[in-house]
Amino acid sequence: MCGIAGIHLRDESLYPQLGSLLHEMVEGIVVRGPDSAGVALYGDRERLPENYSSVSMLSAPEDIVERVRAKLPDADVSGEEMAETSYIRAKVASKELVKVIREVAPEARQIGTGDDMVVYKGVGHPMDLAEEFRLGETTGWQGVIHTRLATESAVDAEGAHPYSVGTGLSLVHNGSFSNHSTIRRELQDAGVEFNSQNDTEVAAQYISYRMEEKGEDLDTAIRALSETFDGFYTLLVTTQDGFAVARDEFACKPAIVAEHPNWVAMASEFQAMAHLPGIEDAEIFEPEPGKVYTWNR
Incomplete structure (x- = not known):
């Protein structure tokens, strides 16, 4: 329904x-x-400032932020957990952020990517x-x-x-x-x-x-x-x-x-x-x- x-x-x-x-x-x-x-x-600039991109994930490893920071040390990488969703933001193009996350956490399911958007899901x-x-x-x-x-x-x-x-x-x-x-x-x-x-x-x-x-x-x-x-x-x-x-x-x-x-x-x-x-x-x-x-x- x-x-x-x-x-x-x-x-x-x-x-x-x-x-x-x-x-x-x-x-x-x-x-x-x-x-x-x-x-x-x-358009929420507190969650995603201008010139930043985001990726939302399910089943991400607990140290996903550290893994991404190691690959993007100058990109001001940060993240948060909301329900089942892990959310990463970084001052880098969205395609590059997606590529890095796939490399360091292939087990994570990416559920949202954007330069102006964030996605959260939960049970x-x-x-x-x-x-x-x-x-x-x-x-x-x-x-x-x-x-x-x-x-x-x-x-x-x-x-x-x-x-x-x-x-x-x-x-x-x-x-x-x-x-x-x-x-x-x-x-x-x-x-x-x-x-x-x-x-x-x-x-x-x-x-x-x-x-x-x-x-x-x-x-x-x-x-x-x-x-x-x-x-x-x-x-x-x-x-x-x-x-x-x-x-x-x-x-x-x-x-x-x-x-x-x-x-x-x-x-x-x-x-x-x-x-x-x-x-x-x-x-x-x-x-x-x-x-x-x-x-x-």
């Missing part, structure tokens, strides 16, 4: 409030997914995880949340969303894809590497591949997904400059969008957005079946 929610802030004066807005959004969708949760946060009640992630303290311009009710795989952090691939693309998903195994094999044949067996990662990798290898924009890549993937789904996809919502042709998975001059938000339940500033002046609508909605910075 899973709950998904996110907000894209257009008004910079709201950036300091991102965390408090997201915290209340979790409360609005927690009933849809009580066993695990994850977040992707964009437990989403409200408890929100406190552990210090969600209420978050600042920035965009955030996305997933609360999970596991139905097809184990209750673990690996199965929690968002699935973040490439540099800064994150996807949360309510539903299932019936042909994900076939598409996974096609992407693997094209050189795409996977970090899990989850069908949601296949969707994220597919969109990322089309954007990075075919030069498509976010809207075009998601439309291609809609033509290729079979199943029932509502998707929220975010990048370092975009926010997009899509549903399958039957639209059986819930979704509500609220658009205001100062922000755009989406959630599985309206109650997750009822607290947003100016909600009474927002355009509120249910996304149409088979349609992709995209907003950019």
